[in-house]
Amino acid sequence: xxxxxxxxxxxxxxxxxxxxxxxxxxxxxxxxxxxxxxxxxxxxxxxxxxxxxxxxxxxxxxxxxxxxxxxxxxxxxxxxxxxxxxxxxxxxxxxxxxxxxxxxxxxxxxxxxxxxxxxxxxxxxxxxxxxxxxxxxxxxxxxxxxxxxxxxxxxxxxxxxxxxxxxxxxxxxxxxxxxxxxxxxxxxxxxxxxxxxxxxxxxxxxxxxxxxxxxxxxxxxxxxxxxxxxxxxxxxxxxxxxxxxxxxxxxxxxxxxxxxxxxxxxxxxxxxxxxxxxxxxxxxxxxxxxxxxxxxxxxxxxxxxxxxxxxxxxxxxxxxxxxxxxxxxxxxxxxxxxxxxxxxxxxxxxxxxxxxxxxxxxxxxxxxxxxxxxxxxxxxxxxxxxxxxxxxxxxxxxxxxxxxxxxxxxxxxxxxxxxxxxxxxxxxxxxxxxxxxxxxxxxxxxxxxxxxxxxxxxxxxxxxxxxxxxxxxxxxxxxxxxxxxxxxxxxxxxxxxxxxxxxxxxxxxxxxxxxxxxxxxxxxxxxxxxxxxxxxxxxxxxxxxxxxxxxxxxxxxxxxxxxxxxxxxxxxxxxxxxxxxxxxxxxxxxxxxxxxxxxxxxxxxxxxxxxxxxxxxxxxxxxxxxxxxxxxxxxxxxxxxxxxxxxxxxxxxxxxxxxxxxxxxxxxxxx
Amino acid sequence: xxxxxxxxxxxxxxxxxxxxxxxxxxxxxxxxxxxxxxxxxxxxxxxxxxxxxxxxxxxxxxxxxxxxxxxxxxxxxxxxxxxxxxxxxxxxxxxxxxxxxxxxxxxxxxxxxxxxxxxxxxxxxxxxxxxxxxxxxxxxxxxxxxxxx
Numbered sequence: 133x134x135x136x137x138x139x140x141x142x143x144x145x146x147x148x149x150x151x152x153x154x155x156x157x158x159x160x161x162x163x164x165x166x167x168x169x170x171x172x173x174x175x176x177x178x179x180x181x182x183x184x185x186x187x188x189x190x191x192x193x194x195x196x197x198x199x200x201x202x203x204x205x206x207x208x209x210x211x212x213x214x215x216x217x218x219x220x221x222x223x224x225x226x227x228x229x230x231x232x233x234x235x236x237x238x239x240x241x242x243x244x245x246x247x248x249x250x251x252x253x254x255x256x257x258x259x260x261x262x263x264x265x266x267x268x269x270x271x272x273x274x275x276x277x278x279x280x281x282x283x284x285x286x287x288x289x290x291x292x293x294x295x296x297x298x299x300x301x302x303x304x305x306x307x308x309x310x311x312x313x314x315x316x317x318x319x320x321x322x323x324x325x326x327x328x329x330x331x332x333x334x335x336x337x338x339x340x341x342x343x344x345x346x347x348x349x350x351x352x353x354x355x356x357x358x359x360x361x362x363x364x365x366x367x368x369x370x371x372x373x374x375x376x377x378x379x380x381x382x383x384x385x386x387x388x389x390x391x392x393x394x395x396x397x398x399x400x401x402x403x404x405x406x407x408x409x410x411x412x413x414x415x416x417x418x419x420x421x422x423x424x425x426x427x428x429x430x431x432x433x434x435x436x437x438x439x440x441x442x443x444x445x446x447x448x449x450x451x452x453x454x455x456x457x458x459x460x461x462x463x464x465x466x467x468x469x470x471x472x473x474x475x476x477x478x479x480x481x482x483x484x485x486x487x488x489x490x491x492x493x494x495x496x497x498x499x500x501x502x503x504x505x506x507x508x509x510x511x512x513x514x515x516x517x518x519x520x521x522x523x524x525x526x527x528x529x530x531x532x533x534x535x536x537x538x539x540x541x542x543x544x545x546x547x548x549x550x551x552x553x554x555x556x557x558x559x560x561x562x563x564x565x566x567x568x569x570x571x572x573x574x575x576x577x578x579x580x581x582x583x584x585x586x587x588x589x590x591x592x593x594x595x596x597x598x599x600x601x602x603x604x605x606x607x608x609x610x611x612x613x614x615x616x617x618x619x620x621x622x623x624x625x626x627x628x629x630x631x632x633x634x635x636x637x638x639x640x641x642x643x644x645x646x647x648x649x650x651x652x653x654x655x656x657x658x659x660x661x662x663x664x665x666x667x668x669x670x671x672x673x674x675x676x677x678x679x680x681x682x683x684x685x686x687x688x689x690x691x692x693x694x695x696x697x698x699x700x701x702x703x704x705x706x707x708x709x710x711x712x713x714x715x716x717x718x719x720x721x722x723x724x725x726x727x728x729x730x731x732x733x734x735x736x737x738x739x740x741x742x743x744x745x746x747x748x749x750x751x752x753x754x755x756x757x758x759x760x761x762x763x764x765x766x767x768x769x770x771x772x773x774x775x776x777x778x779x780x781x782x783x784x785x786x787x788x789x790x791x792x793x794x795x796x797x798x799x800x801x802x803x
Numbered sequence: 804x805x806x807x808x809x810x811x812x813x814x815x816x817x818x819x820x821x822x823x824x825x826x827x828x829x830x831x832x833x834x835x836x837x838x839x840x841x842x843x844x845x846x847x848x849x850x851x852x853x854x855x856x857x858x859x860x861x862x863x864x865x866x867x868x869x870x871x872x873x874x875x876x877x878x879x880x881x882x883x884x885x886x887x888x889x890x891x892x893x894x895x896x897x898x899x900x901x902x903x904x905x906x907x908x909x910x911x912x913x914x915x916x917x918x919x920x921x922x923x924x925x926x927x928x929x930x931x932x933x934x935x936x937x938x939x940x941x942x943x944x945x946x947x948x949x950x951x952x
Contacts, residue, residue, distance in 0.1 A: 423852070427852040430852065431852075664835075664836070708838075709838040709839075748853070749854075750847060750855070750856055751885030751886070752856055752885040752887050752940065756839075756840045756841065756844055757837065757840075758839070759838065759839055763835075765849050765852065765854065770835065770849065771847050771849050772835065773835065773837065773838075773847075
């Protein structure tokens, strides 16, 4: 087998299994007797072990083997799950993940951290479990029930029978092979055999996709195979073994019965989760498909325009229109990934962060199935991690202060996602100390961010997103709360999103992130500016306005416009775009755009239309297109640049105008 | 091994690029200008659905400008994962040149930066200037060029 071909798949699937393992370990931490969780962890680790052994990564399979062994004793009731064990298993999961990272970086596994491995073997000794006992051959009854929906039952049952048979010596099988073949069906099978490999059989059956349920029951010690022994001795042996069998069986039955139910419960929910008919596709192929579809959409638009004069084509064009719309929608959906892929790792992260701060925090996640375009998913994790860490570190109070405030000891962080219209909202809410708006206000006024008479609570609170807001040592209670929030804000804005905060002192804080569903197609405003056309993304636009040149005033070198009593700095887009000798028309259109924390009026000759814009990136010379998010092709085939408002306006020193605000009203109009 | 070269004309000189690097040669395409780009970037065009930047090869090679002329042809070259268009006067021919017939270029040919030239070769009785597309399309050069100016 060529390992390189399978390495990416191996890494991805193993990561999924580690994720599954982590999720269920967290569950186990809450409910140590949850057998479902133990079984799931077991299955995950077993799959990791098998796959890594197949791939030849012995180090990984060895780590998995350690964890598997211990879990096996847990399943057999021979060992317990406590906090230490869970920590040790988490450590092993980390170890496997590190090995995977090393694999994807260098193509080779790294040295195993032997301390991590040693922890579980120590528990094993502490539990006084003797591994030998399991290895003695004994008589077992193995019952297998096939998934009622599976096809070719006889063939499948025979394969299972054949495989199980390799683990020991079969004494009896009901129904017999001949009976199965005659009956042309086989739902159940009971196989009595002598084996010392029950673990192997259990693994085989537990991971077999067509097995709905199974049980492995110990019937007694292995019968003597020697026929020379006289009858009396055999009877004596049977008598000897009779009692232990009686004793062992009820215990075995109880222990086996539970997992059996679980197997059934799992079977009910997992086929869709584990065997859903899905395939993995290279994301590049998806991107290419999207590109082709955008191509088609553009092409369709131009055909539509050309065919508008030809009545006999209208039906065909209409059909083409519907088909392309469906196709586009389907392709967009293919790129949608549930937020789950990002949310998954948060429970573990919250647990670890809370622990390191000696706080008790519960994370409640909802709406993880909400889907977003994968380009956005990739970049939303970091800001969310930041907000969650902030909430644990600065939001949730230490236990004693929570008690004083009459709150439950365990702080709650709610992570919620949902879709409204064509946007997805993600909320991070904590029931912690909240933010002192008065403190923020004093600080913000001191930094000149807001006026001293600012009353709007939202405006005040949202100052915490300003760059370097809390880095001054003055406001100790706040420091940390604002650190990095400017980064959070800018990374969310880069995704075409918005973030805002609301907070009640003593009650908690809520961060609300709003994101577009996709970045590949955006809403854009097509504007005319001298002889050029440009697209301004609607996500930047606050409003549009018609204004006249005589309404424009000057403050120093800066043009301004009074919009509902507020000073709005304005610029001619044509001038920004280097048009020489620009003559503005009699009537101008103003696009009020968001530029970081302030607003700027962009003056253009005309607003043409608002439309869906398919973003086309230019592969070469990105540094030349700094001021643009990309390009798009219009229905007539012409290329138009999409303006990146933040980058375009960054070099302008628009800031100074704000301070001139109050005195401006008395200035005479220009001309 | 002998390589094939596409021969084209800029002013009165002949230039060549390896045929494997040439995707197509198009009649003039409508261009959209890119504000704030260096002067040798003529704009972007729509080549069957892909947006491709187009370079004014004369400006890139610092050749003297000939005023007010129509763009005759755009040669689309492929380099790695991207395509770039280049304005040329006319594409003449495809020629085969043995590697040993390519000589290192003299430091300056008609004012072109020697770095952009891979070598020169005789084709019939004319001199063919073989361009190094990798260098021409590497934008690190811009900074240095602009600093010099």
